[in-house]
Amino acid sequence: MGIAERKERERSKRRETIVDAAEQVIFERGFEVATMDEIAEQAELSKGTLYLYFENKMELYLAICQRGSDKLNVRFSKILTRDHTGLEMIRMMGEAYLDFVIREPLYFQAFQFYEGVQDPSLLSKSDYAKKCEQNSREALTIMARALQIGMQDGSIDDAYDPKELAIMIWASSRGIVQLAYLKKQEHHFKMLDDIDLNMESLFASFIELLGTGMAVKEKNK
């Protein structure tokens, strides 16, 4: 029976259409300001229809989050396949992350917003949120693998626990990348303006700093 499959395909397609519309409107106007009516109009559907496909406005935003999270993960996983030392891979992942945030800050903004949501019931048990989490988990695993490679090829000190180190790098890079994001938003932290910081070079120094910390130490002078 091909009808059920066709219907399922159409349903997915429509969902994509809605997410496309939501993305356009929300990225243009901001999540709080964008209205479901605007999104419906952009999607050329009625508002009621949106609610047949998504629980609420937040779930629509979570779908956007997932898109961003997928995009980022694709970049990460590609890095592992290439031929580099573990330390180089870690650097490349950091660069990919920074580049992603600078090129597509609105996906990062979506992440941020999601993490800031305080009422768990708003998040619902959305599959989109689950997929985002799964992606985070996967990114962390990828990173840990790069670290293990680095420990084998001698570019990273094997005194560290790869999983713990992965978490540290992940979290701290996130902080740096967030800085890059804030710098892109004129309205937050004018503070960053006076400091004429070039994020690329700052980030390079950061990786350098971490790299020095992670590098194999010269045993006894």
Next chain:
Amino acid sequence: MGIAERKERERSKRRETIVDAAEQVIFERGFEVATMDEIAEQAELSKGTLYLYFENKMELYLAICQRGSDKLNVRFSKILTRDHTGLEMIRMMGEAYLDFVIREPLYFQAFQFYEGVQDPSLLSKSDYAKKCEQNSREALTIMARALQIGMQDGSIDDAYDPKELAIMIWASSRGIVQLAYLKKQEHHFKMLDDIDLNMESLFASFIELLGTGMAVKEKNK
């Protein structure tokens, strides 16, 4: 004329009362869920009165942000006055930050939310936001000073630019501390549960890692 002063005092006092009430309600129920009516009731005032003292709900939340930001800065500035090496001071600042977030996660949450706000007009040109920014600026200055001290006492490699290094440490620590915060919120990132990570020890390792990177290197083996 003492009347004007008394009125000014009363006005400040009332503002504090309102922020107290807002803090109670918002910390209890979350910013989105808490209503102005609830806050008004908690403050034993009418809703209209709230709007005589605060532009909108967001400004009320910004006032709470400022309180948190003030508290944190007090801790930071105290560290500079004590007698330690620069590197120790940096470590202590990191610990103070982490401790603050673990003890009072809701202030950190307020920061997070504030940074996530997408519509600049919601932030208005609030004095509370200005004070928060000023505090961030100050914290960064304090940190840069600690680094300079460290470069003088030989605990930190003076090849780095203190200001740039301060930004890097600030941002990366923020990422780590954010992880501690997410771990405290059950509803975000179950991912962190499987990894049985003790934030204190993770943070200690992180400081260790940074410390190794910042430490004065042995010149030629």
Next chain:
DNA sequence: TCAAAATATGACTTAAAGTCATTAAACGTA
């Protein structure tokens, strides 16, 4: 061709932020 099932619609309900005409309190002056 047509009854039943699946989809889509938009007028309606609800809820909460923000306003403002009205009331109450405080002040200054005679």
Next chain:
DNA sequence: TACGTTTAATGACTTTAAGTCATATTTTGA
């Protein structure tokens, strides 16, 4: 102390947008 004026507080009202649901439309299967 009485009383007109200014300042502060109130809560009923307006507005706006999320979310619902009875109705209408389309698709399906016989």
